[in-house]
Amino acid sequence: MNIAIKKGLLDMLPLNLAVLPWGILCGSLAIQNGFSALEAQLMSLLVFAGSAQLVAIELMAKGASMITLVITTFIISARHLLYGLAIRNNMIDKPLKWRGPIAFFLTDELFAFSHHHRAYQGKLRLIYALVAGGSFYLAWNLWTLFGIVAGQFLPDLTNLGLDFAIAAIFIALVVPGVSNLPVFCACLVSGVTMLYFKWIEFEFGLVAAALLGMSTGYVLQAKEDKS
Amino acid sequence: MIATIVVLACVTFATRYLFLAKNLPFTIGPRFQRLLSFSAPCVLTAIWVPIVFMPSGKFVNELNSPYLLGALAAVFLAFKYKNLYLTTFGSLIVFYMFF
DSSP: HHHHHHHHHHHHHHHHHHHHHHHHHHHHHHHTTTHHHHHHIIIIIIIOOOHHHHHHHHHTTTTTTHHHHHHHHHHHTTTTHHHHHHHHHHTTOOHHHHHHHHHHHHHHHHHHTTOOOOTSSSHHHHHHHHHHHHHHHHHHHHHHHHHHHGGGGGGOOOOOHHHHHHHHHHHHHHHOOOHHHHHHHHHHHHHHHHHHHTTOOOOTTTHHHHHHHHHHHHHHHHHHOOO | HHHHHHHHHHHHHHHGGGGGGSSSSSOOHHHHHHHHHHHHHHHHHHHHHEEEEEEEOOOOOOTTTTHHHHEEEEHHHHHHHHHHHHHHHHHHHHHHHHH
Protein backbone atom coordinates (compact mmCIF):
# COMPACT_ATOMS: atom_id res chain seq x y z
CA MET A 1 0.00 0.00 0.00
CA ASN A 2 2.83 2.37 0.85
CA ILE A 3 4.38 1.56 -2.51
CA ALA A 4 1.14 2.51 -4.33
CA ILE A 5 0.97 5.80 -2.41
CA LYS A 6 4.62 6.59 -3.06
CA LYS A 7 4.37 5.76 -6.75
CA GLY A 8 1.19 7.83 -7.11
CA LEU A 9 2.88 10.84 -5.52
CA LEU A 10 6.13 10.46 -7.48
CA ASP A 11 4.46 9.90 -10.86
CA MET A 12 2.28 12.99 -10.51
CA LEU A 13 4.92 15.23 -8.92
CA PRO A 14 6.39 16.60 -12.19
CA LEU A 15 2.91 17.59 -13.41
CA ASN A 16 2.01 19.03 -10.01
CA LEU A 17 5.00 21.36 -10.33
CA ALA A 18 4.62 22.06 -14.06
CA VAL A 19 1.06 23.42 -13.74
CA LEU A 20 2.08 25.98 -11.08
CA PRO A 21 1.89 29.00 -13.42
CA TRP A 22 -1.63 28.15 -14.56
CA GLY A 23 -2.85 27.44 -11.03
CA ILE A 24 -1.55 30.82 -9.94
CA LEU A 25 -3.13 32.40 -13.03
CA CYS A 26 -6.52 30.86 -12.17
CA GLY A 27 -6.35 32.45 -8.72
CA SER A 28 -5.03 35.85 -9.73
CA LEU A 29 -7.23 36.19 -12.83
CA ALA A 30 -10.33 35.51 -10.73
CA ILE A 31 -9.34 38.18 -8.20
CA GLN A 32 -8.59 40.69 -10.99
CA ASN A 33 -12.04 40.04 -12.42
CA GLY A 34 -13.82 40.83 -9.17
CA PHE A 35 -14.20 37.37 -7.65
CA SER A 36 -13.94 37.21 -3.85
CA ALA A 37 -11.13 35.06 -2.45
CA LEU A 38 -13.68 32.37 -1.53
CA GLU A 39 -15.22 32.34 -5.01
CA ALA A 40 -11.81 32.19 -6.65
CA GLN A 41 -10.81 29.22 -4.51
CA LEU A 42 -14.17 27.51 -5.08
CA MET A 43 -13.50 27.57 -8.83
CA SER A 44 -10.48 25.31 -8.27
CA LEU A 45 -12.07 23.33 -5.42
CA LEU A 46 -15.28 22.52 -7.31
CA VAL A 47 -14.89 23.17 -11.06
CA PHE A 48 -11.28 21.90 -11.03
CA ALA A 49 -10.52 22.25 -14.74
CA GLY A 50 -7.62 24.36 -15.94
CA SER A 51 -8.58 25.81 -19.31
CA ALA A 52 -12.33 25.64 -18.68
CA GLN A 53 -11.78 27.57 -15.46
CA LEU A 54 -9.78 30.35 -17.14
CA VAL A 55 -12.35 30.79 -19.90
CA ALA A 56 -15.27 30.69 -17.45
CA ILE A 57 -13.67 33.36 -15.24
CA GLU A 58 -13.38 35.76 -18.19
CA LEU A 59 -16.90 34.99 -19.40
CA MET A 60 -18.36 35.51 -15.91
CA ALA A 61 -16.51 38.82 -15.60
CA LYS A 62 -18.04 39.93 -18.90
CA GLY A 63 -21.48 39.02 -17.57
CA ALA A 64 -22.08 36.16 -20.01
CA SER A 65 -25.39 34.33 -19.68
CA MET A 66 -25.63 31.06 -17.79
CA ILE A 67 -26.37 29.13 -20.97
CA THR A 68 -23.20 30.49 -22.67
CA LEU A 69 -21.17 29.56 -19.62
CA VAL A 70 -22.59 26.04 -19.46
CA ILE A 71 -22.13 25.37 -23.18
CA THR A 72 -18.58 26.76 -23.28
CA THR A 73 -17.58 24.79 -20.19
CA PHE A 74 -19.13 21.67 -21.67
CA ILE A 75 -17.24 22.08 -24.97
CA ILE A 76 -13.90 22.48 -23.22
CA SER A 77 -14.64 19.55 -20.87
CA ALA A 78 -16.07 17.21 -23.53
CA ARG A 79 -12.79 15.29 -23.79
CA HIS A 80 -13.43 13.89 -20.31
CA LEU A 81 -16.33 11.89 -21.75
CA LEU A 82 -13.73 9.96 -23.70
CA TYR A 83 -11.64 9.38 -20.57
CA GLY A 84 -14.67 7.99 -18.74
CA LEU A 85 -15.42 5.66 -21.66
CA ALA A 86 -11.82 4.48 -21.86
CA ILE A 87 -11.66 3.44 -18.20
CA ARG A 88 -15.32 2.33 -17.88
CA ASN A 89 -14.65 -1.40 -18.26
CA ASN A 90 -11.99 -1.30 -15.57
CA MET A 91 -14.01 0.87 -13.18
CA ILE A 92 -17.67 -0.03 -13.54
CA ASP A 93 -17.65 -2.94 -11.09
CA LYS A 94 -16.15 -0.77 -8.34
CA PRO A 95 -18.35 0.70 -5.59
CA LEU A 96 -19.33 4.36 -5.71
CA LYS A 97 -16.79 5.24 -2.99
CA TRP A 98 -14.07 4.58 -5.61
CA ARG A 99 -15.85 5.63 -8.80
CA GLY A 100 -17.01 8.97 -7.38
CA PRO A 101 -13.63 10.35 -6.26
CA ILE A 102 -11.74 8.94 -9.23
CA ALA A 103 -14.26 10.49 -11.63
CA PHE A 104 -13.84 13.80 -9.81
CA PHE A 105 -10.05 13.57 -10.14
CA LEU A 106 -10.19 12.37 -13.78
CA THR A 107 -8.25 15.22 -15.39
CA ASP A 108 -5.97 15.06 -18.45
CA GLU A 109 -3.18 14.53 -15.95
CA LEU A 110 -4.71 11.52 -14.20
CA PHE A 111 -5.83 10.02 -17.51
CA ALA A 112 -2.21 10.24 -18.65
CA PHE A 113 -1.43 7.57 -16.02
CA SER A 114 -4.48 5.40 -16.73
CA HIS A 115 -3.29 3.67 -19.86
CA HIS A 116 -2.15 0.36 -18.38
CA HIS A 117 -4.61 -2.36 -19.40
CA ARG A 118 -4.98 -3.30 -15.76
CA ALA A 119 -5.28 0.28 -14.49
CA TYR A 120 -7.81 0.58 -11.65
CA GLN A 121 -7.80 -3.22 -11.22
CA GLY A 122 -7.31 -4.21 -7.61
CA LYS A 123 -7.06 -2.08 -4.51
CA LEU A 124 -3.43 -1.04 -4.97
CA ARG A 125 -4.03 0.40 -8.44
CA LEU A 126 -7.12 2.23 -7.16
CA ILE A 127 -5.11 3.72 -4.29
CA TYR A 128 -2.39 4.67 -6.77
CA ALA A 129 -4.92 6.52 -8.96
CA LEU A 130 -6.60 8.18 -5.99
CA VAL A 131 -3.27 9.40 -4.60
CA ALA A 132 -2.00 10.59 -7.98
CA GLY A 133 -5.30 12.35 -8.81
CA GLY A 134 -5.72 13.68 -5.27
CA SER A 135 -2.20 15.07 -5.14
CA PHE A 136 -2.86 16.92 -8.39
CA TYR A 137 -6.07 18.34 -6.89
CA LEU A 138 -4.20 19.54 -3.79
CA ALA A 139 -1.39 21.06 -5.85
CA TRP A 140 -3.82 22.81 -8.19
CA ASN A 141 -5.68 24.31 -5.23
CA LEU A 142 -2.47 25.31 -3.49
CA TRP A 143 -1.22 27.14 -6.61
CA THR A 144 -4.64 28.80 -6.93
CA LEU A 145 -4.36 29.97 -3.34
CA PHE A 146 -0.91 31.42 -4.13
CA GLY A 147 -2.49 33.29 -7.03
CA ILE A 148 -5.31 34.60 -4.84
CA VAL A 149 -3.01 35.77 -2.05
CA ALA A 150 0.04 36.92 -3.99
CA GLY A 151 -1.09 37.15 -7.63
CA GLN A 152 -0.75 40.93 -7.68
CA PHE A 153 2.88 40.75 -6.56
CA LEU A 154 3.91 37.95 -8.92
CA PRO A 155 4.99 38.36 -12.54
CA ASP A 156 3.27 36.29 -15.25
CA LEU A 157 4.88 32.88 -14.90
CA THR A 158 3.11 31.28 -17.85
CA ASN A 159 5.80 32.47 -20.27
CA LEU A 160 8.67 30.82 -18.40
CA GLY A 161 8.50 27.77 -20.64
CA LEU A 162 6.77 25.45 -18.17
CA ASP A 163 4.31 24.57 -20.91
CA PHE A 164 7.24 22.69 -22.42
CA ALA A 165 7.55 20.70 -19.18
CA ILE A 166 3.97 19.51 -19.63
CA ALA A 167 4.71 18.53 -23.25
CA ALA A 168 7.88 16.71 -22.16
CA ILE A 169 6.01 14.74 -19.50
CA PHE A 170 3.35 13.69 -22.00
CA ILE A 171 6.05 12.68 -24.50
CA ALA A 172 7.67 10.62 -21.75
CA LEU A 173 4.35 8.88 -21.16
CA VAL A 174 3.42 8.32 -24.82
CA VAL A 175 6.66 7.32 -26.54
CA PRO A 176 7.45 4.12 -24.57
CA GLY A 177 3.97 2.83 -25.52
CA VAL A 178 4.51 3.35 -29.25
CA SER A 179 5.51 -0.24 -29.81
CA ASN A 180 3.95 -0.97 -33.19
CA LEU A 181 2.84 0.68 -36.42
CA PRO A 182 -0.88 1.10 -35.55
CA VAL A 183 -0.09 3.07 -32.36
CA PHE A 184 2.51 5.13 -34.18
CA CYS A 185 0.10 6.04 -37.00
CA ALA A 186 -2.67 6.73 -34.48
CA CYS A 187 -0.43 9.26 -32.72
CA LEU A 188 0.76 10.75 -36.00
CA VAL A 189 -2.79 11.31 -37.25
CA SER A 190 -3.88 12.79 -33.90
CA GLY A 191 -0.92 15.16 -33.83
CA VAL A 192 -1.22 16.38 -37.41
CA THR A 193 -5.01 16.80 -37.34
CA MET A 194 -4.76 18.57 -33.97
CA LEU A 195 -2.42 21.15 -35.49
CA TYR A 196 -4.93 21.72 -38.28
CA PHE A 197 -7.88 22.02 -35.87
CA LYS A 198 -5.91 24.41 -33.69
CA TRP A 199 -5.05 26.49 -36.74
CA ILE A 200 -8.70 26.78 -37.86
CA GLU A 201 -9.73 27.23 -34.20
CA PHE A 202 -12.16 24.31 -34.21
CA GLU A 203 -13.52 24.04 -30.68
CA PHE A 204 -13.95 20.26 -30.56
CA GLY A 205 -10.46 19.86 -32.05
CA LEU A 206 -8.98 17.79 -29.26
CA VAL A 207 -11.81 15.26 -29.24
CA ALA A 208 -11.92 15.13 -33.05
CA ALA A 209 -8.15 14.67 -33.37
CA ALA A 210 -8.20 11.91 -30.76
CA LEU A 211 -11.09 10.10 -32.49
CA LEU A 212 -9.38 10.33 -35.90
CA GLY A 213 -6.16 8.94 -34.46
CA MET A 214 -7.99 6.18 -32.59
CA SER A 215 -9.88 5.13 -35.75
CA THR A 216 -6.60 5.02 -37.69
CA GLY A 217 -5.01 2.81 -35.07
CA TYR A 218 -8.07 0.56 -34.92
CA VAL A 219 -8.24 0.04 -38.69
CA LEU A 220 -4.52 -0.65 -39.04
CA GLN A 221 -4.59 -3.06 -36.10
CA ALA A 222 -7.56 -4.91 -37.60
CA LYS A 223 -5.72 -5.21 -40.92
CA GLU A 224 -2.62 -6.51 -39.15
CA ASP A 225 -4.63 -9.10 -37.25
CA LYS A 226 -6.25 -10.35 -40.46
CA SER A 227 -3.04 -10.94 -42.35
CA MET B 1 -21.75 33.91 -8.20
CA ILE B 2 -21.35 30.83 -5.99
CA ALA B 3 -24.48 29.32 -7.55
CA THR B 4 -22.91 29.76 -11.00
CA ILE B 5 -19.70 28.11 -9.80
CA VAL B 6 -21.69 25.14 -8.50
CA VAL B 7 -23.48 24.81 -11.86
CA LEU B 8 -20.15 24.83 -13.72
CA ALA B 9 -18.80 22.26 -11.25
CA CYS B 10 -21.77 20.04 -12.13
CA VAL B 11 -20.91 20.37 -15.84
CA THR B 12 -17.26 19.38 -15.41
CA PHE B 13 -18.10 16.56 -12.99
CA ALA B 14 -20.85 15.27 -15.27
CA THR B 15 -18.45 14.92 -18.21
CA ARG B 16 -16.07 12.94 -16.01
CA TYR B 17 -18.63 10.78 -14.24
CA LEU B 18 -21.21 10.08 -17.00
CA PHE B 19 -19.64 6.94 -18.45
CA LEU B 20 -18.59 5.70 -15.03
CA ALA B 21 -22.23 5.68 -13.90
CA LYS B 22 -23.69 2.23 -13.22
CA ASN B 23 -27.22 3.29 -14.10
CA LEU B 24 -26.10 4.02 -17.63
CA PRO B 25 -26.77 0.51 -18.88
CA PHE B 26 -24.42 -0.41 -21.71
CA THR B 27 -21.37 -2.56 -22.04
CA ILE B 28 -18.25 -1.89 -24.04
CA GLY B 29 -17.50 -4.85 -26.28
CA PRO B 30 -13.99 -6.04 -27.17
CA ARG B 31 -13.93 -4.13 -30.47
CA PHE B 32 -14.98 -0.83 -28.92
CA GLN B 33 -12.52 -1.42 -26.11
CA ARG B 34 -9.78 -1.94 -28.67
CA LEU B 35 -10.68 1.39 -30.29
CA LEU B 36 -10.56 2.99 -26.83
CA SER B 37 -7.16 1.45 -26.12
CA PHE B 38 -5.75 4.05 -28.52
CA SER B 39 -7.37 6.95 -26.63
CA ALA B 40 -4.57 7.70 -24.17
CA PRO B 41 -1.68 7.96 -26.69
CA CYS B 42 -3.92 9.92 -29.09
CA VAL B 43 -5.23 12.39 -26.53
CA LEU B 44 -1.82 12.97 -24.98
CA THR B 45 -0.27 13.48 -28.43
CA ALA B 46 -3.04 15.91 -29.34
CA ILE B 47 -2.13 17.87 -26.21
CA TRP B 48 1.67 17.92 -26.53
CA VAL B 49 1.96 18.46 -30.31
CA PRO B 50 0.42 21.98 -30.34
CA ILE B 51 2.56 23.01 -27.35
CA VAL B 52 5.68 22.05 -29.32
CA PHE B 53 4.73 23.10 -32.85
CA MET B 54 2.49 26.08 -32.05
CA PRO B 55 3.91 27.71 -28.93
CA SER B 56 2.06 31.00 -28.29
CA GLY B 57 -0.51 30.01 -30.90
CA LYS B 58 1.65 30.35 -34.02
CA PHE B 59 3.51 27.68 -35.99
CA VAL B 60 7.24 27.50 -35.22
CA ASN B 61 9.18 28.85 -38.16
CA GLU B 62 12.77 28.19 -37.13
CA LEU B 63 14.60 24.92 -36.60
CA ASN B 64 16.41 26.09 -33.45
CA SER B 65 13.16 26.62 -31.57
CA PRO B 66 13.66 25.48 -27.95
CA TYR B 67 10.30 23.72 -28.15
CA LEU B 68 11.35 21.65 -31.19
CA LEU B 69 14.81 20.80 -29.90
CA GLY B 70 13.50 20.02 -26.42
CA ALA B 71 10.80 17.75 -27.85
CA LEU B 72 13.36 15.98 -30.03
CA ALA B 73 15.46 15.34 -26.93
CA ALA B 74 12.36 14.15 -25.05
CA VAL B 75 11.39 11.68 -27.78
CA PHE B 76 14.95 10.32 -27.90
CA LEU B 77 15.26 10.03 -24.11
CA ALA B 78 11.80 8.49 -23.71
CA PHE B 79 12.54 5.94 -26.44
CA LYS B 80 15.93 5.02 -25.06
CA TYR B 81 15.39 5.10 -21.29
CA LYS B 82 11.59 4.88 -20.79
CA ASN B 83 11.95 6.86 -17.57
CA LEU B 84 9.58 9.73 -16.70
CA TYR B 85 12.02 11.77 -14.62
CA LEU B 86 15.03 11.31 -16.88
CA THR B 87 13.05 12.28 -19.99
CA THR B 88 11.41 15.28 -18.32
CA PHE B 89 14.50 16.79 -16.75
CA GLY B 90 16.86 15.85 -19.58
CA SER B 91 14.68 17.51 -22.19
CA LEU B 92 14.05 20.51 -19.92
CA ILE B 93 17.82 21.10 -19.81
CA VAL B 94 17.94 21.06 -23.63
CA PHE B 95 14.89 23.34 -23.76
CA TYR B 96 16.37 25.97 -21.42
CA MET B 97 19.74 25.89 -23.21
CA PHE B 98 17.95 27.37 -26.24
CA PHE B 99 15.15 29.30 -24.46
